[in-house]
Amino acid sequence: MSVEVLRGAVSAPTTTVLSLDIFDTVVLRDGTTQVFRFVEAAELAAERLGVDPAPLTAMRLLSHDNAYRAIQMERPGADARFSALCEAATAPLGLGAHGAAVLAECELEADIARLKPNPRALAMIAEARERGMRVIAVSDTWYSAGDVERLLLSVLGEQPFDAIYTSSDVGASKHGGGIFDRVAVLEGRESLEFIHVGDTLDADLENPSAAGWGAAHVPRSRWHDLVRLSWKIRTLPMQARVGHS
Numbered sequence: 001m002s003v004e005v006l007r008g009a010v011s012a013p014t015t016t017v018l019s020l021d022i023f024d025t026v027v028l029r030d031g032t033t034q035v036f037r038f039v040e041a042a043e044l045a046a047e048r049l050g051v052d053p054a055p056l057t058a059m060r061l062l063s064h065d066n067a068y069r070a071i072q073m074e075r076p077g078a079d080a081r082f083s084a085l086c087e088a089a090t091a092p093l094g095l096g097a098h099g100a101a102v103l104a105e106c107e108l109e110a111d112i113a114r115l116k117p118n119p120r121a122l123a124m125i126a127e128a129r130e131r132g133m134r135v136i137a138v139s140d141t142w143y144s145a146g147d148v149e150r151l152l153l154s155v156l157g158e159q160p161f162d163a164i165y166t167s168s169d170v171g172a173s174k175h176g177g178g179i180f181d182r183v184a185v186l187e188g189r190e191s192l193e194f195i196h197v198g199d200t201l202d203a204d205l206e207n208p209s210a211a212g213w214g215a216a217h218v219p220r221s222r223w224h225d226l227v228r229l230s231w232k233i234r235t236l237p238m239q240a241r242v243g244h245s
């Protein structure tokens with residue numbers, strides 16, 4: 001969708017709410033893989049806790065795999081809770097609640113260091129505000145709304161949303177599609193009042209469209225896809241080292 005078409009959709013009279021995806025839409029990741037960031041954060045947390053980084057790294061990756069396998073069986077399309085993931089990684093190592101809190105903090109810091117603002121998304125928010133629209137965020141993530149707020153304050157210097165909905169908090173996702181109806185109810189508005197914008201084809205265009213929302217797909221560039229691919233290749237030896245498939 002071109003910028004002009006998108007602008008037209010945002011300014012349609014029935015549209016009263018602009019909904020934005022967070023990751024790779026409002027804040028842009030540098031191309032690092034998830035596993036790379038987990039390892040980076042676990043090594044930082046191990047240093048702060050004064051423990052061996054290898055077991056903590058292995059447990060963090062294992063807690064992630066286990067949580068998402070269980071979710072796939074019990075409530076497909078949902079997300080794990082960040083606090084539970086960190087507790088599951090640190091408890092078997094006897095690091096307790098303090099260890100989980102340090103790991104969570106290190107993961108947020110590692111993520112923040114790899115994110116930068118997307119000026120185009122911020123301009124869209126400003127334009128929607130000028131039109132008197134409500135602006136919300138809808139994100140598929142294990143982070144809570146509070147975690148996302150903390151992250152936005154660090155990366156953008158502000159939290160520009162009236163409300164933040166995460167799949168982890170809501171218990172339904174964009175990927176599974178169920179979150180859109182839930183958000184419409186929570187917002188007390190009809191589906192046709194929303195326009196959602198994001199970088200993922202099914203989660204940010206097909207599924208909101210199926211739920212009756214207006215939607216626009218704004219993918220990252222091909223250049224970024226190449227950068228992401230090079231990071232994937234770079235992460236392979238790291239995955240082999242920690243025994244992660």
Ligand SMILES: [Mg+2]
Binds near residue numbers: 022023024198200
């Ligand atoms: Mg995204």
